[in-house]
Amino acid sequence: MARYRGPVEKLERRLGVSLALKGERRLAGKSALEKRPYAPGQHGQRKAKVSEYGLQLREKQKAKFMYGVSEKQFRRLFAEAARREGNTGALLISLLEQRLDNVVYRMGFASTRRFARQLVTHGHILVNGKRVDIPSYRVRAGEKIEIVEKSKENPQIVRAIELTNQTGMVAWVDVEKDKKYGIFTRIPEREEVIIPVEERYIVELYSK
Template structure:
């Protein structure tokens, strides 16, 4: 399935909550949820009966949209999670958190996951000293992600550092002065702040 290229705000409205897909705009009055908190389309404001399958599907779509992944990627990650020890739903979220583009976003070196994916694709980052331009690459404990030297002085990264939210990510050691982050542990469910009921996704794929 091709990547969605339409208006990001429609995705938030479809899920009925902020997915924070547009960075700083999501925190202002311009946010679509603040203006029109109902599903897009001519029937968006009509009441619809939600089935069990519908609830499960919405949770899956919500996760896909949070992380900006395709249906085939979602299926691949679920199969990986299902083969791992532990709780499948939590394993799935852990895998998604360890994607390179998400790690860059968690480091505060991008205002959204979409922007992080673009910056990685454009070759601004090194993984363990090697230029990497694959946003979906899965990182692991001990990996070091940093902005390459030629990109360090760009206005984009200067602005991101100046406006850094200061959030602490327990599984990351972030050095803003060096524009570098080290993965010091695997993320736990408590570290993942996205509002999703992952057990519904497991139920959907287990049918």
């Protein structure tokens, strides 16, 4: 299954939760989900009973679409989390948080993960001084993430950094906003990652 490229606001309405896919529009309270908090389509306002499988699938879709990964990538990450010792669901979230595009987003250099992915693929990001254009690159604790010199005045990047004054910064990154670089200081604990996903349902789904 390919990565989702359709209308993201319809996707959020269908899943009934904000997935941080619309950046500044979401922060301004102008997202379609706030205006129409029900599923799209003719029968969107009907309350349908959701099966156990439906709940499990919905949680997987939330995580997959939020982090912008394909079905194949998601399965690989889950398989890796399942092989490790510890809580599989928590490990899965940790692996997703270590993706380079997500770290760029967490550092406030992009207002959405989708834009962060574009910055990475278009060569605007350095990791420890070297250009890395692979969004799935796994960032390790202590690595330095930096905007390339020629892109530091990009209006979208500048605006995204300004928005962090409103949204705040997560505890596991240390960012120098003026110099547009940051350090991924550590892998976050699951309880620190505030996302609308109940990963236990994902574990149940893949454990069948």
